Amino acid sequence: MGSDTAVRIIPPQGPLRGRVAPPGSKSITNRALLLAGLAAGTSRLTGALKSDDTRYMAQALRDMGVAVDEPDDTTFVVHGTGRLNAPAQPLFLGNAGTATRFLTAAVAAAVDGTVVVDGDAHMRKRPIAPLVAALKTLGVDIDAPSGCPPVTVRGRAGGFAGGRVEIDGGLSSQYVSALLMMGALGSRPTDVVLTGADIGAKGYVDLTTAAMAAFGAAVSHPSDTVWTVAATGYQATDFAVEPDASAATYLWAAEALTGGAIDLGTPADAFTQPDARAWDFIRLFPHLPAIIDGSQMQDAIPTLAVLAAFNTTPVRFTGIANLRVKECDRVAALATELSRIRPGLGVEEGDDLLVASDPGLAGQSLPTRIETYADHRIAMSFALAGLKIRDITILDPGCVAKTYPGYWRALASLGVELRDEA
Ligand SMILES: O=C(O)C1=C[C@@H](OP(=O)(O)O)[C@@H](O)[C@H](O)C1
Ligand SMILES: C=C(OP(=O)(O)O)C(=O)O
Numbered sequence: 149m150g151s152d153t154a155v156r157i158i159p160p161q162g163p164l165r166g167r168v169a170p171p172g173s174k175s176i177t178n179r180a181l182l183l184a185g186l187a188a189g190t191s192r193l194t195g196a197l198k199s200d201d202t203r204y205m206a207q208a209l210r211d212m213g214v215a216v217d218e219p220d221d222t223t224f225v226v227h228g229t230g231r232l233n234a235p236a237q238p239l240f241l242g243n244a245g246t247a248t249r250f251l252t253a254a255v256a257a258a259v260d261g262t263v264v265v266d267g268d269a270h271m272r273k274r275p276i277a278p279l280v281a282a283l284k285t286l287g288v289d290i291d292a293p294s295g296c297p298p299v300t301v302r303g304r305a306g307g308f309a310g311g312r313v314e315i316d317g318g319l320s321s322q323y324v325s326a327l328l329m330m331g332a333l334g335s336r337p338t339d340v341v342l343t344g345a346d347i348g349a350k351g352y353v354d355l356t357t358a359a360m361a362a363f364g365a366a367v368s369h370p371s372d373t374v375w376t377v378a379a380t381g382y383q384a385t386d387f388a389v390e391p392d393a394s395a396a397t398y399l400w401a402a403e404a405l406t407g408g409a410i411d412l413g414t415p416a417d418a419f420t421q422p423d424a425r426a427w428d429f430i431r432l433f434p435h436l437p438a439i440i441d442g443s444q445m446q447d448a449i450p451t452l453a454v455l456a457a458f459n460t461t462p463v464r465f466t467g468i469a470n471l472r473v474k475e476c477d478r479v480a481a482l483a484t485e486l487s488r489i490r491p492g493l494g495v496e497e498g499d500d501l502l503v504a505s506d507p508g509l510a511g512q513s514l515p516t517r518i519e520t521y522a523d524h525r526i527a528m529s530f531a532l533a534g535l536k537i538r539d540i541t542i543l544d545p546g547c548v549a550k551t552y553p554g555y556w557r558a559l560a561s562l563g564v565e566l567r568d569e570a
Contacts, residue, residue, distance in 0.1 A: 154545065157531055157541075159537065160535060166561060170392045174392055175352060177193065180359055180387045180389060181205045181209060186230070189384030198221060211237065232259045239251060244267070245320070254330055256301050256304075260304060263303055264301075274474075275319055276297060278316050280292045309334060314343045316342075319470055333379075334377075341373060342374070355422075363383060365380050400427055402562070405536055406536075430451075434507060436461075439463070439466060440464070450526060451528075453503055474523070479500075512538065514539060
């Protein structure tokens with residue numbers, strides 16, 4: 149499905165039942181790919197996600213001389229050499245925040261030569277200045293004149309001494325993760341010190357340190373705001389990627405909305421990713437609480453916001469300011485598209501999103517063409533509205549390829565009828 153297509157969701161007659169395993173975690177796949185690429189030796193990553201975001205990471209590694217084989221749909225075999233070559237061209241990373249932020253730091257310590265880290269028009273609007281400033285304090289020769297990609301890094305493999313680096317992770321926890329993964333490449337230990345506002349979704353930093361440990365790194369966390377990374381480098385290893393918790397939220401919500409039973413193959417409490425917390429709310433549907441703090445499960449907010457439209461009482465989402473610097477301004481997109489379904493259904497109040505909620509929406513015909521802003525999560529979450537409301541059409545459905553290329557097939561396999569439209 150290309151960007152000029154659309155898909156209309158036909159609400160199913162009854163509960164959705166069946167088995168759908170979500171794909172591998174984007175966050176974990178991109179950490180594991182990078183760490184495998186930085187290690188000397190062969191690492192086999194199984195259960196991995198193959199999607200736009202992970203293909204950009206894999207291709208960037210290939211562009212820097214790392215052989216990455218793909219023996220099947222869920223496996224990457226990475227042949228690291230312990231160093232990355234300067235690429236002949238800028239690294240093009242689409243709109244993959246993880247790949248862009250993680251590689252910006254890693255290439256400074258692993259490449260001898262100039263690397264331009266770049267992305268598409270959306271990525272060129274996503275801030276990276278705090279990470280660039282932090283890398284400068286470590287002596288890295290780096291520029292990002294617009295404060296967003298493209299970033300030019302003049303790397304010095306073997307030249308990173310480690311030391312102390314301060315970072316404000318208020319806009320993105322990915323800056324913290326990027327510095328941590330770079331930290332193990334120093335000649336001395338690195339202290340990553342958090343300043344400023346608290347980081348959203350600290351759980352992503354935990355995912356980073358867990359992946360680093362699997363590839364032989366040693367990270368201690370002596371206080372809430374400090375991580376110390378030993379100068380170990382990375383060791384190749386075989387690594388199993390867990391399923392994607394953010395992808396799971398759409399399936400949990402589809403189950404809740406239709407009163408169905410979808411077997412994901414992984415119980416909610418088995419995920420280590422932050423978005424799995426959304427289950428604690430989804431299972432309360434249609435009695436979601438009046439206020440939901442989204443700060444620790446940000447990528448699940450589109451799912452919860454669409455679910456909230458069918459709740460018995462209104463829901464205010466707080467702690468979501470940095471949803472404004474994701475693939476699109478998700479606070480604005482959610483308010484606009486909910487209100488396209490019914491005026492006033494979603495309202496922005498400062499950085500909060502207020503969802504008016506109306507269980508009576510279910511069963512109505514409300515012809516609506518949902519703009520998706522090239523944002524996979526807007527497409528996937530509004531498809532859920534189409535399970536209950538007739539004549540919901542999702543524009544640019546192909547944008548789900550960023551993290552869940554099989555999403556529409558998964559819905560179809562559960563019996564949801566999808567009609568392609570122009
Ligand atoms: O570290 C990660 O894997 C991610 C961190 C979060 O981003 P921010 O840290 O930019 O909020 C999340 O939204 C993104 O999808 C994945
Ligand atoms: C914010 C997201 O992605 P990223 O920052 O990795 O591009 C996301 O997947 O919702």
